[in-house]
Structure formats: C-alpha cells, structure tokens
Amino acid sequence: MISTRLGHGVLRQILRPGERRFRARQHNLETAQRDRLARILRQVSAVRDQQALWHGGWRWEDFASTEPVTSYAHWRDPVSDQISTGRQRLTSSPTRRYQPTSGSSSAIKWIPYTRQFLQELDGAIAPWMSDLYRQFPGIARGKQYWSLSWLPSSMRQQGSDHLNDDMKLLSTGKRLLMGQTQAVPEGVALAPTSDDAMFATVACLAATPDLAVISVWSPTFALGLLSNLGRWREELAEVLRTGSWGRRRHALNHLETPQNPHAAAQLTAWDGHSDPAFFRELWPELALVSAWSTASAGPWANELRRKLPQAGFQGKALWATEGVVTIPYGDQHVLAANSHFYEFEDAATGRIHPSWDLRDGQQVSPLITTGSGLLRYRLGDLVEVTGHMGQLPCLSFLGRSNTVDLVGEKIDAVTVQQWLDDTRWPGALQPVTVLGAARGGYGNRPAYVLIVNLPDKEEPASWFDQAREWARSLDAWLCESFHYRLARDLDQLEPARCVCIHSAHDRYLEACKERGMIEGDIKVESLKHWPGALPTAFTASPVTRKEEVAHEA
Known part of the structure; x- marks a missing residue:
C-alpha cells in the first residue's frame, strides 16, 4: 500500500507533462485548436452515413458554416439508440460509460463518455491539479475528498457504471494514485439510498483527522455535509466508537466501517451547531475547500468559508458534465485549451467566434465540440473575457444565459x-x-x-x-x-x-x-x-x- 504522502509525490510527477502541454498553448492556441477540431471530426466522420462523410481537410470555417449549433435535444435520439443497441452513433471513439446529468430544471440527460473525451478531461485536470499543489502545499499532507454526485435512489438498480465519481475523470494511473489519498471510498455511492450514501460519506469524513481537501461542486452540498454531521452526530459517534454500521449495516455492509474513538468523543460532546471552532478541532489539517463561488453561488460559498476558516478556498471554474471550459490557474480561470474545441457566441451581436478571436470585455456563451461526439453544443452559460494569459483567454462566469x-x-x-x-x-x-x-x-x-x-x-x-x-x-x-x-x-x-x-x-x-x-x-x-x-x-x-x-x- 502506497502511503498518502508518497502517493501525492508520485502523482505530482505524473501531472507535470500535462501542465507543460497546457502552458505551451499560450503561444500556439489557434494551431492547437484547429488540430483538435480535425481530430474530433475524423472520429465523427468514421461513423457517419456515406453521404455525410466529411472531407479530411475541413477547416473551422467550413465546419461553422455547415453544422448547426445544438442542444441535448439534437442528440437525444442517437444517444438513446446508442445506449440500447451498443452501436457507435456519434463517434468512433469507444464509449466507456454514460454519465447522467440534470440541468437547472430538466430531467436526466445521458452524456457519452468516450475514451477520447476522457483524455480531453484529463488534459484539463493535469494543469489544474499541478497548480493546486503549488498554491496549497498543505493538500499533500493528508487525505482528500473529491465529491460524488449520486444517482437518485430510484436509479440505483442500474449499477455503478453511471455514478458521477470525480475520480473516474482521471486516467487509470492517476486514479489509482488518487485512490490512495481519498478519505471516502467510491463504494459509498453504491448504497441503496442517497440517505445511506450521505451517512457513510459523513462518517468517513468525521473519521479522518488528517483531512486536507474538501472538493465539491455546489457549496450547498458541502453545507449539507456539515449540517448532517450535526444532525446524525449521536449515530455517527456510535459507529465510530464501535466500528459497526448499526441499523444501517444491511445498506452499508459492502463498506469497511470507519472507526475513530477520539472523533466519536468529539461528536458526543458537540451540541450539533455549525461552529467553526468544532470543525477546526475535527479537521485541523484542512488546507483547501473548493466549490462554486461565482454568481448566485457566492453567498453560499461565503458561508462555507466562514464555517471552515482554517482552509484556503478556491472557486470552481466552468465545468459541466458535457465538458470543461475553464480551469483555475494562478489567480485566473483560463480556457482549458488542452481539452475540447471551443467557439463562443457573442451576447451582443450573436456572432460566433473561435477561441483565438476573443477580445477583452466580450460577454459570450461557450459552444463545445468534444470527443464524445457532441458538436457545437451550447452549454447555456454566460462568461466575460477578463484578459489573456499569453494567447489563452481568461473567462469569468457571469451566470446562466438561459x-x-x-x-x-x-x-x-x-x-x-x-x-x-x-x-x-x-x-x-x-x-x-x-x-x-x-x-x-x-x-x-x-x-x-x-x-x-x-x-x-x-x-x-x-x-x-x-x-x-x-x-x-x-x-x-x-x-x-x-x-x-x-x-x-x-x-x-x-x-x-x-x-x-x-x-x-x-x-x-x-x-x-x-x-x-x-x-x-x-x-x-x-x-x-x-x-x-x-x-x-x-x-x-x-x-x-x-x-x-x-x-x-
């Protein structure tokens, strides 16, 4: 078993080549993006009908004048057919799984996660995590929690392949190393209900005195974790004291029960109110909290920071189940140029620009073309171009453009x-x-x-x-x-x-x-x-x- 600190050290070494490739994009954005589009189109053309096969020499200008801007409705039928038949309909890159997501008010959408698409996500994760280790060195001294977005209880019989596990976004090697540093095992999401999965998560976190990172998407999700820690404190204390899941053993018997008598005593003495002093005592090594912090998430992010003042804080960049647009890097949110092909629709003029044509001050909505086979896909977000890091645009999230x-x-x-x-x-x-x-x-x-x-x-x-x-x-x-x-x-x-x-x-x-x-x-x-x-x-x-x-x- 690799120790936590050794695992962090090896992981940092593996991440460095990806960061070097990202930094190189500062000087060759247009060339890199045109190459990225050509690679995606070659894979898409391999599964299109003969009449729709694309010429290998297509440029962005040809692509933009021919293909429509799309939403999930455009892809729903071919995705459903692909799920039911197993036949690749969108791209030749093999589909590894289908990731469920739900929009602001919509029901479930299934996004194909292909081998190519996962490589694109890995291209964003490497520079982001390298920069995290540089900005917050304390994260290498303990365990980390990277969020799971669980399936609704009604969908859990479909198995574990579709779980929204942040670790599944990593390449196999990085995932194995990260697994050695995690405070919460992936198996918590296999519990039969969301309530049981949440309880197991909170129990594992409470039992981890060297917890160094809490990374979630919505700050309200993290606030819910802290609230449930107080709500279930007596039951949690019993689990950590005895090493038994108690009344939840039938739901959680596939998991090793966390045990920590000292944490059990802390929970027993606690009145359950969200007191920063208690959280500091429970997690003295906490070095980083990461969550959405822009637009309407701001007040909840501020509340989360007040409750966990011992930790540094980093706001999430623009990342959706369908793809990544920006990553935190330094003090900016920078285009994830190692990942997909990007276009941006100007909010004022309606004109669509490639990434290398953006100007400071523009308010634009991103369109992504990805290795999953989704082409010119409108995410529905509004961002502002706040500057450039070399040739890479820096983008600030303003809110949903819906x-x-x-x-x-x-x-x-x-x-x-x-x-x-x-x-x-x-x-x-x-x-x-x-x-x-x-x-x-x-x-x-x-x-x-x-x-x-x-x-x-x-x-x-x-x-x-x-x-x-x-x-x-x-x-x-x-x-x-x-x-x-x-x-x-x-x-x-x-x-x-x-x-x-x-x-x-x-x-x-x-x-x-x-x-x-x-x-x-x-x-x-x-x-x-x-x-x-x-x-x-x-x-x-x-x-x-x-x-x-x-x-x-």
Whole structure:
C-alpha cells in the first residue's frame, strides 16, 4: 500500500507533462485548436452515413458554416439508440460509460463518455491539479475528498457504471494514485439510498483527522455535509466508537466501517451547531475547500468559508458534465485549451467566434465540440473575457444565459443576478433563488417568486413587510424589461412575490430531487424555471399565508 504522502509525490510527477502541454498553448492556441477540431471530426466522420462523410481537410470555417449549433435535444435520439443497441452513433471513439446529468430544471440527460473525451478531461485536470499543489502545499499532507454526485435512489438498480465519481475523470494511473489519498471510498455511492450514501460519506469524513481537501461542486452540498454531521452526530459517534454500521449495516455492509474513538468523543460532546471552532478541532489539517463561488453561488460559498476558516478556498471554474471550459490557474480561470474545441457566441451581436478571436470585455456563451461526439453544443452559460494569459483567454462566469419565458416575457438569469447583487440583505438572511413559476401566483397563475432563507431564530411572519418590499422591488426591476412590463399590463403575469422560510435552500434542493434531478448537479442559481406548482414548503409558509389573506382583502 502506497502511503498518502508518497502517493501525492508520485502523482505530482505524473501531472507535470500535462501542465507543460497546457502552458505551451499560450503561444500556439489557434494551431492547437484547429488540430483538435480535425481530430474530433475524423472520429465523427468514421461513423457517419456515406453521404455525410466529411472531407479530411475541413477547416473551422467550413465546419461553422455547415453544422448547426445544438442542444441535448439534437442528440437525444442517437444517444438513446446508442445506449440500447451498443452501436457507435456519434463517434468512433469507444464509449466507456454514460454519465447522467440534470440541468437547472430538466430531467436526466445521458452524456457519452468516450475514451477520447476522457483524455480531453484529463488534459484539463493535469494543469489544474499541478497548480493546486503549488498554491496549497498543505493538500499533500493528508487525505482528500473529491465529491460524488449520486444517482437518485430510484436509479440505483442500474449499477455503478453511471455514478458521477470525480475520480473516474482521471486516467487509470492517476486514479489509482488518487485512490490512495481519498478519505471516502467510491463504494459509498453504491448504497441503496442517497440517505445511506450521505451517512457513510459523513462518517468517513468525521473519521479522518488528517483531512486536507474538501472538493465539491455546489457549496450547498458541502453545507449539507456539515449540517448532517450535526444532525446524525449521536449515530455517527456510535459507529465510530464501535466500528459497526448499526441499523444501517444491511445498506452499508459492502463498506469497511470507519472507526475513530477520539472523533466519536468529539461528536458526543458537540451540541450539533455549525461552529467553526468544532470543525477546526475535527479537521485541523484542512488546507483547501473548493466549490462554486461565482454568481448566485457566492453567498453560499461565503458561508462555507466562514464555517471552515482554517482552509484556503478556491472557486470552481466552468465545468459541466458535457465538458470543461475553464480551469483555475494562478489567480485566473483560463480556457482549458488542452481539452475540447471551443467557439463562443457573442451576447451582443450573436456572432460566433473561435477561441483565438476573443477580445477583452466580450460577454459570450461557450459552444463545445468534444470527443464524445457532441458538436457545437451550447452549454447555456454566460462568461466575460477578463484578459489573456499569453494567447489563452481568461473567462469569468457571469451566470446562466438561459431565460425564463412563461408568457413571452424573456427574463434572463443575469438580469435577476444584478438585482440580487444590488439588494441589501440584512443580517444572516440570504436569497436562495428566483423561481419563474408557471403556477407561482395567487390562484396558481404564472409569477416570479423570490425565495429567501431565514435563520432558525427568526420568525417568518415578522418578515412579512420586508418580504413585500423585496417583492415590489423585484417586480419594479423586472418591469424595466419591455416584455415583462407588457405581460404584467396584460395581466398575463401576477406581481412578483417573496417567500421567507427556514431552511429554504435545503427544502429547495429536496424539491429538485423529487423532480428527478441529481444531488450534486443541482445548482442554486439566481433564476430557475419551475414548471407546475410551487413546492408545498413554500406555499405553506406563514409569510405566504399572510400574503394570501392580504391579497383576498
């Protein structure tokens, strides 16, 4: 068995060639990107019908003038056929597995992870992790937790091949080495329910005094880990003291039970409140926390930093299940030029630019062409070009470029995020999201609903007047949009509303999971389209009931 520190040392050596290739892209971006496109198109043409075979000399200009910009709907049928028949429909590169993902409001999408695509992801991971070791040397002194985004309980019978395990993004050699440094074994995701998988994860983390890294995607997921540590502290203490899973043994008997009597005593003495002092005592070696921190994730990332102040913090760059756009490098988020082929749609003009044609200050939406066979795939994100590292563009995430269009109003997430940023939020109150809800208004009519998270000590009913002011302010802001104002004037939309409730972000995440979305993929964003009725937790709040009484009066 390789020791943890030795494993880190060997891994750092293996990562260096990938970082050198990435740095070389600073001087030859256009050549490297054109070569990348040619390689992908050769693999795609090998499985296309004869009439659609592409000439090997195609340039980007030929590709862009012929192939349409796409979404998942364009690929759904060939992906489904490929899953059912096993025949490669998108590219000749062998498909290793299908990775499930769910968008902001969509159900499951299955993304082919081919051999070529995994190599592309590895091309982003090597420079990113090399830079992590350089910026946060303490991460080499202990164990690490890289998140799992588990399947919903209803999908677990499909087996382990489709688990969203961050370690599966690595090449085999890197994955074996990283496995020697992990605090949580991959097998936790094989538990029959998400609840059992979460319990096992928290137990393993609590039993790891030399935990050095917590890397998750959504900061609310990490906050949930800390919350569950307090909620289950007595049961966790019993497991760590006895080395037995207790009542969960039938669900978790495939896992070695973590044991740590000292941590068990710490949990027993703890009152369960999220106290930074307790987390510092439990994980004194914690050197890095990594999570989304931009746009609407900002408040939750700040809360996570407050609870784990002993650790450095790095915000995630732009990475989706469908592909990677940027990686953290130095103090920038830089185009992952070792990975896919990139184009960018200008938000102002609609013109599509290759990566080597971007200018500072542009706001653009990325389109990716990848080794999975997805071509000119629109991710739905909006980024701003903040500078260049040599020839590599540096991109700052602004938010989702998606719009909510209930009745023709076309409200985009960036507009809502601007209002959230400009609004003062007193004390510990935090906005969770704005729902563009098809049945969010009085009488189940369409409306935009602001969800605000209240601290436990606050009484929701006492915030009625403030909630009404926030609702009025949001409505006035949205009315700056011509189409929204017209929809309000035509009585197609109810006025914006505000719901203040305890544990609002937890309840929102639960509601998303009930709709089939995958835990860990759920992004707490500024604006969400919410088809159908609002979650019961929001319609039953004291503030909502008082609003309804006032409205009826």
